[in-house]
Amino acid sequence: MIEAAKIWNEPNNKSHWDLELDPAWEKFAEMAIAAGRAIRAVHPTLPRVLGGISPIDPAFIINMKERGVLEHVDVVAVHGFPLDWNLWQIDEWPAKLAEIQALVALPVWVTEVGVSSFGAEEVQAWGLQRTAELLGGRAPRIHWYSLYDLPTAWEATTRHREAEGSSYYRHFHMGLLREDGTPKKALSVYEQHAHAIGLCQWFHYQDHRLDEAVRWLRRLGVKQLRTGLSWADSFRPDALSWFDRQMEALAEFDVTVTFCFTPEHLGVAPHHTSAPKQPEAFAEFCGRMIERYCDSSTRASAPPVPILADAPAP
Template sequence: MIEAAMIWNEPNNKSHWDPEIDPGWARFAEMACLAGQAIHSANPRLPRVLGGMSPIDPCFLRNLEERGVLEQVDAVAVHGFPLDWNLWCIDEWPTKLAEIQRATSLPVWVSEVGVSSFGAEEVQAWGVDRTASLLKGRAPRIHWYSLYDLPRAWPATTRHREAEGSSYYRHFYMGLLREDGTPKQALDRFGDHTPAMGICQWFHFEDHRLDEGVAWLKRLNVRHLRTGLSWADSFRPNALAWFDRQMTALQDFDVTVTFCFTPEHLGIMPHHTSAPREPERFAEFCASMIERYAPTVAGTEHPINRVAVA
C-alpha cells in the first residue's frame, strides 16, 4: 500500500517551515536525519523521499547534503507551479529538473505540479497536456496537484494570504474537480496521461471527500497517489481511527505518505511550521506510522528508480 515515505513538505517554503526559527535549516536537517533513520529502522526496504522543494533550488539541496540529510533519503523531490506562483516559464520544466539532477545522484521526483483554473478552465486543461509532454519519462514519479479544489471555507496552508494579489486565491482552484465534486475541463485531459502521472491529494482530518475521491482516482486509472499523515493531527481525539480509515480506503494505490506539520504544543513556537523542540518526537511518529501501515515484507520491490510510462 505504501510505496514511499516523504519527510516533510516544502521545507524551503516559509508556509511549511519557519526560516526565522531555523534560518540555516540546521534544525530541519537534524530532524530529517533522525526521521530517515527511524523510517529505515522500521522498514529498510521502504524508499525515503526528501520533501519537495519549493522553490526549486540546488543551493538548498547542497546545504542539506553538507548536513548529512541526503545520506538518510533515497530520493529528493521538487514542486513547481510556473503558471501560478513561480517566476519561470512552464517550458523551463526540463531545465529546472536538470538543475537538481546535476546536484545529486539520487532520483528526483516531481511530487507536486499543477495549474489552477483561477483565470480560465481552458488554461488548466492546456496546462495538463503541456506538463505531461514536458515531464513524462523524465522523473520516476509525477504527482499532479490536485484532485479537488480546496473548499473555500477552509484556509489554505500558507502565510501569504492577500499580501500577494491573486496568489492566495489560486490555492482554491488547483483541482481537476470543483469543490462540489463536479468535473472541470482538465479532468478528461488528465485521464489521457495516467497511470504515468499520479495525483497529490491532501485528505484533511475526517475529510468528507475521501470515499468519493477514491472512486474518482480509480475511474481516472490513477496508480500513484501522494497524501499526508499529519503529525499535528495525531494528537486529535480519534486520530488513529481516522488514519486507519484513510489508509484502508487508499489500499489499492501505490501511496507516497508525507509526514509533516508540527503540533503546536511541541514547537519552539506554537505553529505547524515551527521546528520542534525535540526532533526525536517527529522521528518516533514517522516510525510508528511505518510500523502500522508499511511493515517489512520479505521480497518487497524497491520502486525508487522506476520511471512511470504511459
C-alpha cells in the same frame, strides 16, 4: 499500500517552514536525519523522500548534502507551479529538473506539479497537457496537484493567507474537480495521462471527500497517489481511527505518504511550520506510522521503534 515515505512538505518554502527560527535549515536537517533513521529502522527498503522543494533551489540541495541529509534519504523531490507561483516559464521545466539531477546521485521525483483554473479552465487544461509533454520520461515519478479544489470554507495551508493577494486564492482552484465534485475541462486531459502521472490529494482530518475521491481515482485509472499524515493531527481526538480509515480506503493504490506539520505544543514556536523542540519526536511519529501502515511482510525484523511519551494537546 505505502510505497514511499516523504519527510516534510516544501521545507524551503516560508509557508511550510519557519525560516525566521531556522534560517539556515540546521534544525530541519537534524529533524530529517532523525526521521530517515527512524523509517529505516522499521522498514529495510522503503524509499525515503526528501520533501518536495519549492522553489526549485539548487542551493538548498547543496545545503542538505553538506549537512548529511542526503545520506539518510533515497529520493529527492521537487515541486513546480510555473503558471501560478514560480518566477519561471513552463517550458523551463526540463532545465529546472536537470539542475537538481546534476547535484545528486539519487532519483529526482516531481511530487507536485499543477496549474490553477483561477483565470480560466482552458489555461489549466493546456498547462496539464504541456506539463505531461515536458516531464514525460524525465522523472521516474510525477504527481499532479490535485484531484479536488480546496473548499472555499477552508483555509489554505499557508502562513500569510489573504495578504498574499491572488497567490492565496489560486490555492482554491488547483483541482481537476470543482468543490462540488463536478469535472473541469482538465479532467479529460488528465485521464489520458493517468497511466504515467499520479495524483497528489491532501485529505484533512475527517475529510468528507475521502470515499468519493477513491471512486474518482478508480474511475481515472490512478495507480500512484501522494497524500499526507499530519503529525499535528495525530493529537486530535480519535486521530488514529481517522488515520486507519484513510489508509484503509487508499490501500489499493501505491501511496507516497508525507509526514509534516508540527503540533503547536511540540514546536519551538506554536505553529505548524515550526521546527520541533525535539527532532526525535517527529522521527518517532514517522516510524510509528510506517510500522502501523506498511505491510508487515516488507518491514524489518528489528524491534518496534520505542514510542515517546506524547505530551497532551493544548
